[in-house]
Amino acid sequence: MKKSNSYSPEVRERAVRMVLENLKDYPSEWAAIESIAPKIGCVPQTLHGWVRKHQTDNGQRPGQTTEERDRIKALERENRELRKANEILRLASAYFAQAELDRRNKP
Known part of the structure; x- marks a missing residue:
């Protein structure tokens, strides 16, 4: 059973922005994601997906x-x-x- 999207676009954008702005404070992107995800109220894998999608949409990663x-x-x-x-x-x-x-x- 798939859970509906319970996070607004604003929350997603804020979470991604927090990860990208605080990358320098962590040894890796994943460490930043693991630290910030609980503050947003989601699991790290979800936030990781949002970050990847943001990077792809902005041309920083290959993909559609x-x-x-x-x-x-x-x-x-x-x-x-x-x-x-x-x-x-x-x-x-x-x-x-x-x-x-x-x-x-x-x-």
Whole structure:
């Protein structure tokens, strides 16, 4: 069972900003994340994901940005809808073609 997003975008941004601003005070990024996560009220893995997403969106890490992922999702959804529509049209065309043949063959 997946838990809903209980953290507002403002809390996420603040947490990521805290990690990035305090990196110099810790020996590693993970140490900073482990220290800051309890202050935000989340587990370190969650905060780590937010930091990675922020870094990817800002071009600091390779990967798809949030905007690109959203665009791909929308295009895939549109593609599915168009495939369904094409299948419906193909079946309707075959049905009406058969009905026309039956009509012509009747005396």
